[in-house]
Amino acid sequence: MNKAIFLDRDGVINEEVGEYITRVADFKVLPHAVEGIKKFNDAGWQVVIITNQGGIAKGLYTAAELDQMHRLMQQQLAEVTAHVDLIYYCPHHPDFGKCLCRKPDSLMVQKALARLNVSPVHAAFIGDKQRDIESAAGASVKGYLIEPNENWVPLADEIIQKIS
Numbered sequence: 001m002n003k004a005i006f007l008d009r010d011g012v013i014n015e016e017v018g019e020y021i022t023r024v025a026d027f028k029v030l031p032h033a034v035e036g037i038k039k040f041n042d043a044g045w046q047v048v049i050i051t052n053q054g055g056i057a058k059g060l061y062t063a064a065e066l067d068q069m070h071r072l073m074q075q076q077l078a079e080v081t082a083h084v085d086l087i088y089y090c091p092h093h094p095d096f097g098k099c100l101c102r103k104p105d106s107l108m109v110q111k112a113l114a115r116l117n118v119s120p121v122h123a124a125f126i127g128d129k130q131r132d133i134e135s136a137a138g139a140s141v142k143g144y145l146i147e148p149n150e151n152w153v154p155l156a157d158e159i160i161q162k163i164s
Protein backbone atom coordinates (compact mmCIF):
# COMPACT_ATOMS: atom_id res chain seq x y z
CA MET A 1 0.00 0.00 0.00
CA ASN A 2 1.55 3.25 -1.16
CA LYS A 3 1.24 6.37 0.95
CA ALA A 4 1.92 9.97 0.02
CA ILE A 5 2.31 13.21 1.89
CA PHE A 6 1.68 16.36 -0.11
CA LEU A 7 3.47 19.46 1.09
CA ASP A 8 3.00 23.04 0.06
CA ARG A 9 6.37 24.72 -0.43
CA ASP A 10 6.55 28.33 0.81
CA GLY A 11 5.78 28.47 4.54
CA VAL A 12 5.86 24.68 4.90
CA ILE A 13 9.28 23.65 3.56
CA ASN A 14 11.03 26.98 3.22
CA GLU A 15 10.60 30.22 5.06
CA GLU A 16 7.57 32.25 3.95
CA VAL A 17 8.69 35.85 3.59
CA GLY A 18 5.39 37.35 2.42
CA GLU A 19 6.44 37.77 -1.18
CA TYR A 20 7.72 35.68 -4.07
CA ILE A 21 11.04 33.98 -3.46
CA THR A 22 12.86 35.20 -6.55
CA ARG A 23 16.49 34.52 -5.66
CA VAL A 24 18.13 31.26 -4.68
CA ALA A 25 19.83 33.13 -1.82
CA ASP A 26 16.42 33.89 -0.29
CA PHE A 27 15.34 30.25 -0.35
CA LYS A 28 15.77 29.11 3.27
CA VAL A 29 14.75 25.58 4.16
CA LEU A 30 13.11 25.40 7.60
CA PRO A 31 14.99 23.04 9.96
CA HIS A 32 11.76 21.42 11.16
CA ALA A 33 10.82 20.69 7.54
CA VAL A 34 13.98 18.64 7.11
CA GLU A 35 13.04 16.67 10.21
CA GLY A 36 9.43 16.23 9.10
CA ILE A 37 10.34 15.09 5.58
CA LYS A 38 12.80 12.57 7.02
CA LYS A 39 10.05 11.16 9.23
CA PHE A 40 7.87 10.50 6.19
CA ASN A 41 10.83 9.04 4.26
CA ASP A 42 11.66 6.69 7.12
CA ALA A 43 8.02 5.62 7.43
CA GLY A 44 8.01 4.67 3.73
CA TRP A 45 5.83 7.50 2.49
CA GLN A 46 6.27 9.24 -0.86
CA VAL A 47 6.93 12.94 -0.32
CA VAL A 48 5.51 15.31 -2.92
CA ILE A 49 5.68 19.09 -3.16
CA ILE A 50 2.65 20.82 -4.69
CA THR A 51 3.34 24.49 -5.23
CA ASN A 52 2.07 27.51 -7.13
CA GLN A 53 4.97 29.41 -8.68
CA GLY A 54 3.19 32.18 -10.51
CA GLY A 55 6.36 34.26 -10.29
CA ILE A 56 7.53 32.33 -13.36
CA ALA A 57 4.59 33.63 -15.43
CA LYS A 58 5.34 37.09 -14.08
CA GLY A 59 8.97 36.83 -15.17
CA LEU A 60 10.27 37.27 -11.61
CA TYR A 61 12.41 34.12 -11.86
CA THR A 62 12.93 31.33 -14.35
CA ALA A 63 12.15 27.62 -14.21
CA ALA A 64 15.93 27.07 -14.14
CA GLU A 65 16.25 29.23 -11.03
CA LEU A 66 13.38 27.34 -9.44
CA ASP A 67 15.16 24.05 -10.23
CA GLN A 68 18.27 25.46 -8.60
CA MET A 69 16.33 26.19 -5.39
CA HIS A 70 14.99 22.66 -5.41
CA ARG A 71 18.44 21.15 -5.99
CA LEU A 72 19.66 23.14 -3.00
CA MET A 73 16.77 21.78 -0.95
CA GLN A 74 17.53 18.18 -1.99
CA GLN A 75 21.20 18.69 -1.05
CA GLN A 76 20.24 19.90 2.40
CA LEU A 77 17.87 16.97 2.83
CA ALA A 78 20.53 14.53 1.63
CA GLU A 79 22.75 15.57 4.54
CA VAL A 80 20.35 13.69 6.82
CA THR A 81 19.51 11.05 4.17
CA ALA A 82 16.11 12.60 3.49
CA HIS A 83 14.61 13.48 0.11
CA VAL A 84 11.56 14.74 -1.74
CA ASP A 85 10.29 12.22 -4.30
CA LEU A 86 8.34 14.47 -6.65
CA ILE A 87 7.84 18.18 -7.20
CA TYR A 88 4.82 19.54 -9.04
CA TYR A 89 4.64 23.26 -9.62
CA CYS A 90 2.24 25.50 -11.47
CA PRO A 91 4.23 28.14 -13.38
CA HIS A 92 1.12 30.03 -14.49
CA HIS A 93 -0.64 33.07 -13.13
CA PRO A 94 -4.25 34.18 -13.71
CA ASP A 95 -3.04 37.63 -14.81
CA PHE A 96 -1.57 35.91 -17.87
CA GLY A 97 -4.24 33.32 -18.60
CA LYS A 98 -6.20 30.51 -17.04
CA CYS A 99 -4.71 27.11 -16.29
CA LEU A 100 -5.99 23.90 -14.74
CA CYS A 101 -3.14 23.23 -12.33
CA ARG A 102 -2.93 26.25 -10.06
CA LYS A 103 -4.15 25.64 -6.50
CA PRO A 104 -6.96 25.70 -5.35
CA ASP A 105 -7.49 23.41 -8.35
CA SER A 106 -6.56 19.77 -7.76
CA LEU A 107 -4.88 18.66 -10.97
CA MET A 108 -1.37 18.49 -9.49
CA VAL A 109 -2.59 16.36 -6.57
CA GLN A 110 -4.57 14.10 -8.90
CA LYS A 111 -1.57 13.65 -11.20
CA ALA A 112 0.67 12.73 -8.28
CA LEU A 113 -1.84 10.23 -6.87
CA ALA A 114 -2.10 8.55 -10.27
CA ARG A 115 1.65 8.53 -10.90
CA LEU A 116 2.43 7.07 -7.47
CA ASN A 117 -0.57 4.74 -7.44
CA VAL A 118 -1.76 6.12 -4.11
CA SER A 119 -5.35 6.06 -2.90
CA PRO A 120 -6.57 9.43 -1.53
CA VAL A 121 -7.33 7.74 1.81
CA HIS A 122 -3.61 6.90 2.12
CA ALA A 123 -2.56 10.48 1.56
CA ALA A 124 -2.59 13.82 3.37
CA PHE A 125 -1.75 17.43 2.50
CA ILE A 126 -0.01 19.91 4.79
CA GLY A 127 -0.40 23.52 3.71
CA ASP A 128 -0.47 27.03 5.14
CA LYS A 129 -3.22 28.46 2.94
CA GLN A 130 -6.86 27.62 2.50
CA ARG A 131 -6.19 27.01 -1.19
CA ASP A 132 -3.90 24.11 -0.23
CA ILE A 133 -6.72 22.50 1.70
CA GLU A 134 -9.15 23.09 -1.17
CA SER A 135 -6.72 21.58 -3.65
CA ALA A 136 -6.45 18.47 -1.46
CA ALA A 137 -10.21 18.25 -0.90
CA GLY A 138 -10.83 18.37 -4.66
CA ALA A 139 -8.82 15.13 -4.91
CA SER A 140 -10.52 13.65 -1.81
CA VAL A 141 -7.32 14.04 0.23
CA LYS A 142 -7.47 15.26 3.82
CA GLY A 143 -5.78 18.60 4.29
CA TYR A 144 -4.11 19.96 7.42
CA LEU A 145 -3.88 23.73 7.69
CA ILE A 146 -0.89 25.13 9.59
CA GLU A 147 0.35 28.66 10.19
CA PRO A 148 3.09 29.86 7.81
CA ASN A 149 6.50 28.59 9.05
CA GLU A 150 4.85 26.59 11.85
CA ASN A 151 6.70 23.50 13.09
CA TRP A 152 4.71 20.59 11.63
CA VAL A 153 6.83 17.74 12.99
CA PRO A 154 4.18 16.81 15.62
CA LEU A 155 1.59 16.78 12.84
CA ALA A 156 3.81 14.48 10.77
CA ASP A 157 3.92 12.05 13.71
CA GLU A 158 0.14 12.24 14.03
CA ILE A 159 -0.47 11.60 10.31
CA ILE A 160 2.02 8.71 10.13
CA GLN A 161 0.36 7.10 13.13
CA LYS A 162 -3.15 7.63 11.78
CA ILE A 163 -2.51 6.22 8.30
CA SER A 164 -0.46 3.08 8.87
Ligand SMILES: [Mg+2]
Nearest residue numbers: 008010011128
Ligand atom coordinates in the same frame (compact mmCIF):
# COMPACT_ATOMS: atom_id res chain seq x y z
MG1 LIG B 1 2.45 28.38 1.36
Ligand SMILES: [Zn+2]
Nearest residue numbers: 090092099101
Ligand atom coordinates in the same frame (compact mmCIF):
# COMPACT_ATOMS: atom_id res chain seq x y z
ZN1 LIG C 1 -0.94 26.18 -13.84
